[in-house]
Amino acid sequence: MKEYFLKLYRYNAWANARVLGALTQQKVQHEKILTLMSHILSAQFLWLHRIKGLAPPKYELWKKYELVELVSMGNEVGKLWLSYLEENVNFDRELVYKNYMGLPFTNNVEHIMMHLVNHSTYHRGQIALLMRENKFEPVNTDFITYDRVITGQLKD
Numbered sequence: 001m002k003e004y005f006l007k008l009y010r011y012n013a014w015a016n017a018r019v020l021g022a023l024t025q026q027k028v029q030h031e032k033i034l035t036l037m038s039h040i041l042s043a044q045f046l047w048l049h050r051i052k053g054l055a056p057p058k059y060e061l062w063k064k065y066e067l068v069e070l071v072s073m074g075n076e077v078g079k080l081w082l083s084y085l086e087e088n089v090n091f092d093r094e095l096v097y098k099n100y101m102g103l104p105f106t107n108n109v110e111h112i113m114m115h116l117v118n119h120s121t122y123h124r125g126q127i128a129l130l131m132r133e134n135k136f137e138p139v140n141t142d143f144i145t146y147d148r149v150i151t152g153q154l155k156d
Contacts, residue, residue: 001092005113006085012117013078014149015141016040018156019124020074022131022139023067033130035064040120041073047116048080050097051109061100 019037028034038059045057059065065073091109098104121141128138148154 001110002085002089005091005110006082008113008117009078009081009085010150011143011146012044012120013074013082014146015124016074016078016120018139018141019127020067020071022137024071026131026136028067028131028136030130030134030136031064033127033134033136034067034070035062036123036127036130037070038063038065038073040123041065041070041077043119044077044081044116045073046100047112048077048084051095051112052084 022028023033023037039062042057042059042061042063042065045059046061049055049057059073091113093109094106095109095112096104096106124141128141131138145154149156
């Protein structure tokens with residue numbers, strides 16, 4: 001299961017980097033696009049902090065961060081997740097936590113980790129749609145494209 005999560009989170013970091021690269025290259029300043037990317041990265045920090053039993057991160061879930069900060073956030077959270085995954089073996093455990101509204105929940109860490117990548121993919125899809133609607137060019141962040149890139153079948 002560890003190898004599965006490592007591959008999934010390598011993909012997630014790659015996809016985030018591709019979107020951030022496209023936003024940077026096209027100098028996107030669209031408020032909703034940046035807010036969605038901010039949300040993706042803030043949620044990745046938040047869940048990692050919960051899983052590791054740390055205090056909430058400094059990033060707010062629905063605050064819009066500037067593009068230069070998003071690039072830094074993306075690099076940092078991708079590395080932090082991969083480091084966590086490399087250092088741990090068993091993710092099949094229950095996590096008791098409070099959500100951002102203070103409500104108590106218990107979920108399996110593996111399920112949270114799957115949710116987080118799905119959550120990120122969902123919002124990256126929204127970003128792609130908004131980019132196209134606003135005359136920007138979105139990038140392909142499909143998992144199969146990532147797989148083709150890492151196996152050398154396709155150039156990134």
